[in-house]
Amino acid sequence: MKRMDWVVDFISRKGFRKGWTVFIIAFFLFFVVIPTLYVVTYAFTDWSAIETTVLSKPETMSVIVNAVAASFEIAAIVTVIDFLAGLPVAWILVRKEFRGKEFLDTLIDMPLAVPTAALGFSAAVFWVMNPDPVPFSFSVISSPFFLIILLHIVFSYPYMVRSLAAILEEIDDTYEVAGRTLGASRLTAARTITLPLFRAGLATGVILCFSRSMSETGGTMIALSTMANLGIGEAANFFTGSTLIGEWRSLVENDPTYAPSLAFVSILLIALALILLIILKLVIMKFHLPLRKVWPMQEKMLSRGIFPKMKDGGALLFLALIVLIPSFFIFTYVLFSDPASLDMGALSYALGYSFLVAGVVTVIDIALGIPFALYITKHRDRASSNVLDVLVNVPLIVPTAALGYSLFLFWGSTGLTGGASFVVLTLAHVAFTYPLVVRNVAGAVEEIDPSFEETARTLGAKPIQSFHRVLYPLIKSSILAGAIMAFTRSLGETGATQAVLGSNALTAPVYIVSLVKADELYQAGLACIILIIVSYIFMLVLRYLTKKRKEAI
């Protein structure tokens, strides 16, 4: 007891707290922001190489422009569809009471538990037109463009629903009820009152979905190579910005002349993504829906009878058909293919390696992300903390392949990539998972009335004690959400891993990609299933453990 007091006293000292704050911010800058943006320095150090090997070569330029354009088109379409299909489901989750609601709630998160590599494979097998289709598959898509849209919907949709539902939860529904007492139909009230109130959630949802689609590499590459393997050759020559980086990244190992093009695409994507997202955010926050445009009669008609049922039914059908079934179709695929033997030794090694990395990454994220989140929310009045708040989004919106390449250049310049590959991989994964913890925790802390903590302080609690006793119990569920996101993201990430370590990385998703590339589809499917099951069990256990603790309070 005495020793604990001493520790509490020590870490409550002003000097210690100052040092700790500096350390947290320095960690963020040196291990998250700078490595993420390191590739940009290439433009300054070696611009002439870019000029001679990229800008002056029309064929290279046209490949780049097409790929980047495809990325933006896909991301835009995906985001719009996510919003339209996700809004009714978010609404149902928050505003309706029905049996089996928890079941629906968990279903939404399921695609997050599936590594993107597995998702890419699963969705491709389900959708791609195939002379010899797997039983129950849909096998209608012959365009790689549409396939990627369908794929990206699968893993961005949960983010959209979660962000919208989170804000909807915050909005008191008396506003809507008040609107209805004034004579507005359900639809009019929802559109003119609730929608304008949840712009913040819309901004988060749009940014998450858009950047997820822009940045995803591993799943997209697998979907495209599966498509090519299934006989649609066009897929082999279809690139998005991210897959182009992935492709060139694998070529650069043997042919260093690809380095300038690789750097150029990365810089281009980072720059465009940043600009576009800033514009998007401004537009969403500033844009006012004209209230005066009200169509009472039409909206009244649409508010009753069969229309709401059709809307809800349509949204749920979309969830089942477009999101859930393609995610888990891989089970069916494996069931109906000829068995082949899987190298269990290699797979379990890769799985173990992935879980170890993901675990260490999550612990670092939590240990250093929570203090950072507290810092930026507690010092809203300082410009510096607002800048940090913006910077923390950067790794989320930078394409993971570009991010991976940037991390490779950064860590390569330190000379660590050869021997300490575990350390480098861990630090690389910290860079893009850290923001997930920070965003979740900062979001929760901001919602909490500071007077709780202030009250605790007036009662004599030291800052660390008031955090532990007052704030921590209140934000625990957000910490968990952040931890789960970070863990699954690390577990499922392919593009960045490959970009950092090249193809000799030993994580499970990379192993699965290599199986698909080798056309060992049955083995790939089986490996995906094992990965899904293991991570699903892991998440269940985590949920169970934290739930139990919640009840104990």
Next chain:
Amino acid sequence: MPEVELINIAKRFGKVTASADINLKVADGEYVTILGPSGCGKTTLIRMIAGLIEPSEGKVFIAGKDMTNVPIEERDIGYVFQNIALFPHLTALGNVAFGPIVKDMSEEEVKSVPQRYLEMVKLLDRMGMFPDELSGGEQQKVSLARALASGAKLLLLDEPLSALDARVRMDLRYELRRITKDLGLTVIHVTHDQEEAMTVSDRIVLMRNGRIVESNTPEALYLSPQNLFTANFIGETNLLEGVVKEVLPDRSLVELRDGTVVEAKPSKFRRGDAVVLSIRPERVHPANEGLNSVIIKITYMGTYIRITVESDSEDTMLFDVSTSEDRVYSVGDRVNLIWSKRSGILYPRPPEGVEEAIKLE
């Protein structure tokens, strides 16, 4: 026209019964207040009338029409919420204009109607402000204007004046009654403030514990409450326990615990019945004879002095004397108290005890 009728309404939230056996008729153009202590189910009751929640049992009729399955927006009501609920993203004017817009009034009316009602609550100069820039009282006034501007003929008000200071509240009370009478609205006004209920309403419906205790005009409830709870809740009263000694045609005689015999209105009780005598403090006067008591507390109230005494009959009583009176009272003095036989009302002594019968829940 919007007369309101509630038939056998009950509402249960799990184990909590928030309303039970509610039967109530509100006439067209009538101003009714629903009065009762906090938590007695007032809000629940008007939420059922508005259609915000469904009754567990019973039916709501508005203008003779069964409202089961009629959605909120088609009941044609104006509702002022207890928590105000102004739309935070709209200005005061935008809030008030919401009703006219969604009701598809003409361009002309959408412009003029909101301004008229903002003017009425004297907030025209604040119309460009957002709710979080307005004081609590101003928000409440805007919310009132918003309900009126929707043009509804039935107005449901849930504590519409609670955030205002005493002075403004008083002004607005009269204003509220005047406006709604001018417009010929039917009003159901929820409050826990008995003074507010007395001053605005044609009729008060007194609730306790989810049930209607008594319903009558303010005067009748004050002057001849049918019920011990009412006598105590509306206005103030002294309750003395005793036994009926004799009932005469012009008065009843009650023997208190110390044997003192006091007078009350004639009643249907019989000799020997256990009763409670209710007598308002302003009807009690000091005199040379009467109930023997000792002063235990004196409170200066402005125009009058409130004196608390402990009588020999072991009842605690209050009475008021004018500040201008010559006699000086001090704690410990003995006084004798009398009252006119017409101002004492007798109630059967409740088997659960007086305390229990007047408890607020």
